[in-house]
Amino acid sequence: MKIYTNLHNYTSKNKTFVTIGTFDGVHIGHKKVIKDLINSAKKNGATSVLLTFFPHPRMVLQKETNIKLINTIEERIQLLEKLGLDILVIHEFNEKFAKQSALDFVKNVLVNKLNIGKLVIGYDHHFGNNREGNFKQLVEYGKIYNFDVKAIPRQDISNIAISSTKIRKAIERGQIIEANQNLGYPFMISGNIVKGKNLGEKIGFPTANLHVNEMYKLLPKTGAYIVTSEIKNKQIFGMMNIGFRPTVRGKNQTIEIHFFDFNQNLYNETIQVDVLKFLREEQKFESIEDLKNQLKKDKENSIKFIQNHL
Known part of the structure; x- marks a missing residue:
């Protein structure tokens, strides 16, 4: 072409x-x-x-x-x-x-x-x-x-x-499975990995912080999602959080991805993340320990979905 x-x-x-x-x-x-x-x-x-x-x-x-x-x-x-x-x-x-x-x-x-x-x-x-x-x-x-x-x-x-407008609305509502069925492929988010505050690493869930350059790019509603990405010719699954990190008093919206069984440095890399399923709403936890326990549940639910559907 x-x-x-x-x-x-x-x-x-x-x-x-x-x-x-x-x-x-x-x-x-x-x-x-x-x-x-x-x-x-x-x-x-x-x-x-x-x-x-x-x-x-x-x-x-x-x-x-x-x-x-x-x-x-x-x-x-x-x-x-x-x-x-x-x-x-x-x-x-x-x-x-x-x-x-x-x-x-x-x-x-x-x-x-x-x-x-x-x-x-x-x-x-x-x-x-x-x-x-x-x-x-x-x-x-x-x-x-x-x-x-x-x-x-x-x-x-x-x-x-099927229309782009209806798909946009589904994505905005976090209805990712419906959006993906109408798209015919997984909704994608592309961007650069930038440095974060390493809070995830401290609680055993290191994250890659994705920065999307294009202001016009549609993002799903805040919450946790199951995702996959091709990194160095290998498919890696993970979970992504879009939101303001209320538990640690975050001020700006971030996109953070915890990849499963993956520990390579991705800083300054450009990656594409395919969004597979909405997991849960973003919420404020009473303690970091409560957040950590929820992330463990999120990971278990993500792996179950991946094993059963993919």
């Missing part, structure tokens, strides 16, 4: 089959669209192109919403690379780009830049200034500019429509 960080850097002489969207989460509904695109392009000797945007349009057009995203842009690239696309174009979304009319977008971007032969989109796709463009319009423009349009119907799991 070749990656272009600007529409202006990519022009195709070959006919392209294109899909467009933010694809936050790259969930199983998104994958249906993308796989359909790739298969169709291969059959017709065309180039498969995914056009996505960063920042998320709602960050630009609805600044007051303070939206958090399931994936960082790096995580999104990582997920898309696994699917077999030919080209990924990540275009900066800004107010000027947003003000293009639907017709200008079709003519300037799809036709002149991408040399489009077919557009594959979700059933509810809108585009152009004020989201004026819709599927019906695209079909009409396709007749004028000689490209086909295909809409992928709504994808359901147990009669619940």
